[in-house]
Amino acid sequence: SILPSGNIPPGVNPEAYQWFQTVDTDHSGFINPKELKQALVNSNYSAFNDETCLMMINMFDKTRTGRIDLFGFSALWDFIQRWRVLFQQHDRDCSGSISGMELQQALAQMGYNLSPQFSENLVRRYAMRGARPGIQLDRFIQVCTQLQSMTQVFRERDTGMTGNIRLSYEDFLSGAVTRLM
Numbered sequence: 602s603i604l605p606s607g608n609i610p611p612g613v614n615p616e617a618y619q620w621f622q623t624v625d626t627d628h629s630g631f632i633n634p635k636e637l638k639q640a641l642v643n644s645n646y647s648a649f650n651d652e653t654c655l656m657m658i659n660m661f662d663k664t665r666t667g668r669i670d671l672f673g674f675s676a677l678w679d680f681i682q683r684w685r686v687l688f689q690q691h692d693r694d695c696s697g698s699i700s701g702m703e704l705q706q707a708l709a710q711m712g713y714n715l716s717p718q719f720s721e722n723l724v725r726r727y728a729m730r731g732a733r734p735g736i737q738l739d740r741f742i743q744v745c746t747q748l749q750s751m752t753q754v755f756r757e758r759d760t761g762m763t764g765n766i767r768l769s770y771e772d773f774l775s776g777a778v779t780r781l782m
């Protein structure tokens with residue numbers, strides 16, 4: 602490791618510091634997407650999907666090198682813990698997954714006014730085949746984060762707060778391309 606143990610830098614969560622040492626298997630001082638994927642499991646013991654791992658690396662990679670340092674990792678650790686708590690809160694039937702109805706309630710509590718059909722469609726899109734209908738923590742994080750991000754794009758353009766915006770085809774694609782990964 603790049604830092605002596607017991608010498609946790611200010612602003613770094615001690616648990617995240619411990620975990621960093623374990624996850625950084627090649628001891629480079631950085632976490633790459635492969636190392637992150639190996640470190641994260643859903644409540645059904647499935648590995649986090651590649652898209653969510655890459656999305657989170659991009660979110661917390663302040664150096665733009667495709668990997669995250671200890672500080673980015675600490676922020677990522679907090680981020681995942683917050684989503685894990687929300688996931689557990691909204692998994693009302695304790696099935697270990699979030700159903701369409703549970704997602705609808707979660708999104709409503711986050712302030713999104715979306716139809717039940719919207720949540721059902723999202724869950725159907727991301728539910729694991731063969732499993733009970735529902736999404737795991739990785740997809741929950743991915744779906745909610747992308748929704749927040751796309752909503753932010755919308756709000757920036759909806760200057761009159763009418764709930765409607767005009768987008769050119771290329772603006773639409775640009776928003777989708779930059780936000781979805």
Ligand SMILES: [Ca+2]
Binds near residue numbers: 691694695697698703
């Ligand atoms: Ca559930």
